[in-house]
Amino acid sequence: MASEQDAHEDETTESQGDETRLPPLWDTPRILGIELTNFLSYKRAHLELSDFTAIVGPNASGKSNAVKAFRLLRDIPTYGLPVALARHGGFDQLRHRSNGKPNDPAIKLHFAFDDAPPSFYEISLGSVSGKKYRVKSERALVNYGTRGDFVSFHSDGSRLSASERLNGPDDEIRSVVAPGQSALSTGSFASYVVQNTLRSIQTIEINPALVGALQDPSSTDEFDPAGSNTTSVFEALTQEERAQVTERLSAVVPGIVRIEPQNFADKQTLAFFQHTASGNRKFLAKQMSDGTLRAFAIMLAMTQKTQPQLVVIEEPEVAIHLGALQSLVEILKSSSSTTQVLITTHSADIIDEVPVDSLRVVWSDQEQSQLATVSEHTRSVLRSGMITPGALLRADALDPDFAA
Ligand SMILES: Nc1ncnc2c1ncn2[C@@H]1O[C@H](COP(=O)(O)OP(=O)(O)OP(=O)(O)O)[C@@H](O)[C@H]1O
Ligand SMILES: [Mg+2]
Known part of the structure; x- marks a missing residue:
C-alpha cells in the first residue's frame, strides 16, 4: 500500500505538480443520494438521485419528510447544528416514532467528484436526557481525483480527528467539538469540502x-x-x-x-x-x-x-396553469444536466415528462415510510407504450419495487 502511494507521489512531481492533488475546495460534487435512518417517518430509506428525480406518493406518505432531510443538511453549515435543528422543530420532533417509541436519527449524504470513487458525509444524533441531543458521531470521507486521493474526518461529538495531509490517517488533527455542535466548522480539508457540498443544495x-x-x-x-x-x-x-x-x-x-x-x-x-x-x-x-x-x-x-448543484422543489405544479406546466418541466429538465433537480409531485402531467428510472415511489406501511423505484412489472407495462406513468399515477397503479 505504502509503495503504491510512493509511486503515485513520484508520478505527480514529475508530471503534474503537487497542486493538482489538492482536494477540490472550489468544485461541487454530484449528489448521489441520501440515506435516512430513524428520520421523521422513515425507519430506513435510501433515496438515490439522478439528474432529474421525482418523488410521488399519496398524502402523508413521506415525500416532504425526505425533502426535509436535504433542508436540514443545507441548514447545518448555514445556521450551525443547534439552530438548524431548531428550525425543524427540534431534535425530538425529528426522531422517528413507530409505536410511540423515539429512535436516534442519522442522515448520510453520498456524493462524488467526477470519476473518483463515491464520498460520504454522515451525522448521527442521540438523546442525552429527555429531549436534549448529542452528536453521536459525524464523519466524512472525500475521494477525489483519479489517483485514489482522499481526505477524511471523524468526530464522536466531543473530539475530532482529521487528516491534515492528503491520504493521511485520521488522527493528525485533534481538536475538541463543543457539545451539540457539528464538527464541520472545526476546520479540516474534509469538513471544508463537506460544507461546500451541503451549501450547494x-x-x-x-x-x-x-x-x-x-x-x-x-x-x-x-x-x-x-x-x-x-x-x-x-x-x-x-x-x-x-x-x-x-x-x-x-x-x-x-x-x-x-x-x-x-x-x-x-x-x-x-x-x-x-x-x-x-x-x-x-x-x-x-x-x-x-x-x-x-x-x-x-x-x-x-x-x-x-x-446550486442540487435544487429541491416541493410540488412545482402549485399555482401553475396546466398548459404552462409542460414548459416549466422542460426548463427544469434541460437545466438538470448542470443542476440536479429533485421534486415531489402529485401531478400526472409532470410524471409523464420524467424518465421512469428517475421516479421514486413513497408509501406508508405500518406507520413507516417506504421508498423505492418503480417495479419491474410496471416498467414492462410502460415499455409497451399502452399507458403512461401519469395515467398509472391517476389510477393509483404506479407500483413500487416492494422487494427493494
Ligand atoms: N417523527 C416522526 N415519526 C414518525 N412519523 C412521522 C414523524 N413525523 C412525521 N411523521 C409522519 O409523516 C407524515 C407526513 O409526511 P410528509 O409531510 O412527508 O407527507 P407528504 O408525502 O409530503 O404528503 P403531502 O402529499 O400531503 O404533502 C405525518 O402524517 C406523520 O404521520
Ligand atoms: Mg408534502
Whole structure:
C-alpha cells in the first residue's frame, strides 16, 4: 500500500505538480443520494438521485419528510447544528416514532467528484436526557481525483480527528467539538469540502407574498428559499443571465419581455414588463399573480450566481396553469444536466415528462415510510407504450419495487 502511494507521489512531481492533488475546495460534487435512518417517518430509506428525480406518493406518505432531510443538511453549515435543528422543530420532533417509541436519527449524504470513487458525509444524533441531543458521531470521507486521493474526518461529538495531509490517517488533527455542535466548522480539508457540498443544495419553498413584497436590499446574492431576496439575487445577475430568466419565465407566462429592479426609498422590488393587447405594460412584483411569482422565483433559483448543484422543489405544479406546466418541466429538465433537480409531485402531467428510472415511489406501511423505484412489472407495462406513468399515477397503479 505504502509503495503504491510512493509511486503515485513520484508520478505527480514529475508530471503534474503537487497542486493538482489538492482536494477540490472550489468544485461541487454530484449528489448521489441520501440515506435516512430513524428520520421523521422513515425507519430506513435510501433515496438515490439522478439528474432529474421525482418523488410521488399519496398524502402523508413521506415525500416532504425526505425533502426535509436535504433542508436540514443545507441548514447545518448555514445556521450551525443547534439552530438548524431548531428550525425543524427540534431534535425530538425529528426522531422517528413507530409505536410511540423515539429512535436516534442519522442522515448520510453520498456524493462524488467526477470519476473518483463515491464520498460520504454522515451525522448521527442521540438523546442525552429527555429531549436534549448529542452528536453521536459525524464523519466524512472525500475521494477525489483519479489517483485514489482522499481526505477524511471523524468526530464522536466531543473530539475530532482529521487528516491534515492528503491520504493521511485520521488522527493528525485533534481538536475538541463543543457539545451539540457539528464538527464541520472545526476546520479540516474534509469538513471544508463537506460544507461546500451541503451549501450547494438549494431547497425552494417559495412564498409568493415575499417575492411580491417590497424587499430589503440584501448584501448576499444567495437565494433565500422563500424568495424574500429575489430582487437582490436578480440584480446580481449579468445581462445575459437576466435575459435567460426572462426568456424562461416567458415560456410559462407568455408576454413577459423584461424584468428590472426598482428602488423605493430604502426598499426594492422588481418590475415586470409584459406585452398585452393594449401594448407593453409595467407591473410591480406585488401586482403579478402568485403563479407568475412562483415560476419566476424557481427560474431565478436555477440561474443564481452561485449555481446550486442540487435544487429541491416541493410540488412545482402549485399555482401553475396546466398548459404552462409542460414548459416549466422542460426548463427544469434541460437545466438538470448542470443542476440536479429533485421534486415531489402529485401531478400526472409532470410524471409523464420524467424518465421512469428517475421516479421514486413513497408509501406508508405500518406507520413507516417506504421508498423505492418503480417495479419491474410496471416498467414492462410502460415499455409497451399502452399507458403512461401519469395515467398509472391517476389510477393509483404506479407500483413500487416492494422487494427493494
Ligand atoms: N417523527 C416522526 N415519526 C414518525 N412519523 C412521522 C414523524 N413525523 C412525521 N411523521 C409522519 O409523516 C407524515 C407526513 O409526511 P410528509 O409531510 O412527508 O407527507 P407528504 O408525502 O409530503 O404528503 P403531502 O402529499 O400531503 O404533502 C405525518 O402524517 C406523520 O404521520
Ligand atoms: Mg408534502
